[in-house]
């Protein structure tokens with residue numbers, strides 16, 4: 001049996017019997033061959049097949065290639081953390097960092113690149129390539145190895161001498177365009193910047209940099225956070241001394257979007273509250289779904305009183321250590337109205353309005369739906385504004401200029417949903433919102449206690465959007481935050 005047949009197993013709607021059939025009747029042994037045959041209409045005539053099942057297989061191959069083309073941050077991040085922990089424990093290792101898109105916290109990435117500063121490269125290569133989860137070694141040498149893991153991830157490790165680690169990490173972090181600007185700046189100062197060193201063009205001695213901070217300092221500018229290195233104005237800001245003081249996870253005291261067993265959450269209000277306090281939060285909002293969202297059991301307005309009793313009981317348990325707000329994630333229905341009447345919304349501490357259904361409406365219609373919600377005076381937050389999901393659901397076709405203008409006018413906060421499958425708003429829209437002075441809020445949308453840990457993914461989007469703590473509602477002190485909510 002050809003090994004490449006196994007590549008077809010992950011295709012949705014395609015079982016081993018069919019794979020065998022295609023191989024034995026048409027001699028198809030590769031995924032590419034299968035795609036070609038499906039496109040040419042050769043599968044439909046086979047026993048048990050038809051036009052529909054052929055189209056399904058073709059769609060399956062396409063969704064698979066879209067999914068495997070780039071790895072979502074959700075999968076790459078914990079994998080990279082494990083690899084770093086392993087490598088940092090190897091004898092002679094001074095530092096280990098991810099580089100590339102992952103260090104810049106792009107929402108999807110190709111392979112995971114890891115740079116190691118070490119005095120004994122052979123030990124690093126051995127530890128990396130012989131760990132249990134390695135499926136195969138794709139290539140390697142004394143200071144570089146490339147490996148595929150059993151979970152499908154691919155990673156490369158480079159070892160550099162500690163005294164050159166700064167230039168190497170700066171180079172490997174990218175982006176390409178940022179590095180072009182860096183080399184231009186270096187050349188203006190008579191230096192050639194490479195991954196190994198800064199070298200005077202007139203032939204002086206190489207300048208080695210053990211840290212990235214030294215690389216930037218040698219060029220007379222402050223260190224630029226990796227999330228900013230996209231050639232979106234960061235070099236000019238660095239030269240002018242106007243780089244933003246980017247928001248950090250530690251700046252956030254509140255999480256204003258999470259679910260409990262009152263809708264589709266897995267945990268009680270008290271369990272969510274305890275988990276939030278353990279993470280150092282001071283304020284949370286329980287924002288269960290409203291009932292018209294048919295796919296999950298939502299909350300009817302008449303459930304609110306009973307839920308409030310559970311909130312009160314949890315609040316009594318938590319005392320002053322954590323404030324629990326009563327909220328809802330109210331559905332923006334297909335006709336543009338909200339799922340709860342205004343008088344119900346008026347009685348809640350936090351109202352998030354979100355689109356979940358009819359996301360493929362034409363631009364004018366779906367934009368109008370969102371504008372209705374933005375203009376409702378009881379709505380505090382627009383949840384995951386564009387409705388996209390990574391990797392397979394595109395954002396709704398919204399007129400974002402109109403959305404941002406309306407948000408600015410109404411003072412509603414726009415969410416950066418921290419779930420790595422959403423990251424919505426994305427970095428580009430979040431930066432536009434910031435520039436317009438629209439308040440932003442970073443929330444986990446947790447459906448279970450452990451998902452409260454996802455906050456840092458939302459913070460990464462905010463950082464890529466140049467956002468500072470003062471621009472994020474969750475970073476305000478409790479008094480200011482509660483005052484803002486009350487005034488709305």
Ligand SMILES: [Zn+2]
Nearest residue numbers: 329354383384
């Ligand atoms: Zn939602």
Ligand SMILES: [Zn+2]
Nearest residue numbers: 257259329445
């Ligand atoms: Zn939600």
